[in-house]
Amino acid sequence: MKIVQLLHEHKGNINRLRLNGISRMSKHHLDIIMSLMSNGNPQVEEARSELFYNHRAREVLNTNDERPIDVDACPLCTNVRLVFDCTRDDCMKVKDSFPRCRGCYFCVTRCEKCGGCISSEDRAEADLVCSDFMCLDCWLTLPKCSTCNRPYCERHENLMVPLSMPGQFSCHRCMELGVSLESQEDGY
Template sequence: MEPSPLLAEDAVVGRPPPPSHDGCRNPDAGFSDGTGALLLVLGYLRLPELLAFQRVSRFFRDAVAGDGLLWRRVAVQSPLSGRLTDDALLRITSRAEGKLESLALMDCWKITDDGLMQVVDRNPGIAKLHVPGCTYLTANGIVRIVQWLYEHKGNLKSLQIHGICNITKDHLDILKLLLLGSNHQQVLPPTNDRYWHSFTFINHDDRPIDVDICPKCKHVRMVFDCTRENCRSMKSQWTECRGCFFCIARCEDCGGCLDFDELGEETVCSHLLCVKCWLDLPKCNICNQPYCKGHSNFLEGSSKFLGFVCEQCMESTSSSNYSTCG
């Protein structure tokens, strides 16, 4: 059963929980076989489910809130990201009891430099700090936080800051120096798994920082490597199709670079696809256009054999039928 997102949001923003019940006369009833099994899955729950789970009963509330291991890796995503404040973040991370290992805040635009600094100050051993799209954070604030960790013998290994405004080459140089030490001028090797999707950034590499200087426009942005084998085999010329998503057109599905003669036909979602990916995707029965994989949720309920009708064609057909009936 899906936990209510409203309950999880209440917990994030700090509203008091409503009276909880667990179906027993005594809400603090002891262990049963089922209870023990439920406790085993707590470590696999995402933050919304974990916050909702602790509202089931007083027993589960105490079990969740009192287990510091559950809170050593905190990830906040939509729909909670837009509601998370500095105070709420401090309350959540305080449950790690100073042993927070990983903090991922996706598009949490209410988080400030001071709020994040308070969390880091209480958790100097943090190894992963991912704050993409946290637009209220500043480049100077990020440098200050990373420098504080460096001076306090911290263990920061991974930093993601794409989407934060006004990051300059000077900021990047300082961050690389603090994260990489004497290897800060080393060119990071290309990797097949680092490419752009409009909806999700696919990043399975172990780079210490997610932004770099684009070799094309010279701005500090996420720089993506081409996934095409023939491009990657150029060795010394592999940077020809390496760049940010403003400079290099890429296929939405495979991440390969695109020339105009390699573009597939149009897609329902208007994203770019190479010819191969366009041919491989299922097409609308009416307009013969595919959805990219980022919009695969629109294909839910469709049949592999009967195909599907895209949203635009459904609307067009509905309006046409309405006009005929009128």
């Protein structure tokens, strides 16, 4: 806050400010920074552009993001964080009303592949080998483990263990379980 105020007082021109990761930032701080940056700068006064989630969000935000300020107050928890919009068509059509799926990473579960919101029912049905989440539509398109029928997200597909049959794989959990079962059977 003090740096932005000091630059503003000394006629410093701030076009972009990256605040993600700064702790204890409040909506009040964000409002003050926005007012200082928008003073005479029409680019900041324009409506905020949408931000869609993907697992590379942090990389993209550090390089190609043209938004003046990268964070916003989450409409669900009111914390100042990266706030993502939904990529689902039916959610995007609800622009006039308050979209329930616009929120930070902690408030709205997002699909690793498409960035859309995931309901709790879909989250239970679309179980992955890795700890990431995926919507049911994207989950159905991925190849599954031959043993447990769970896929990896694209970010973790390097953990697939190919089997002797082409196009089939086993996940690392099933391989570890298979190895531990074999060692237990050998002990009998």
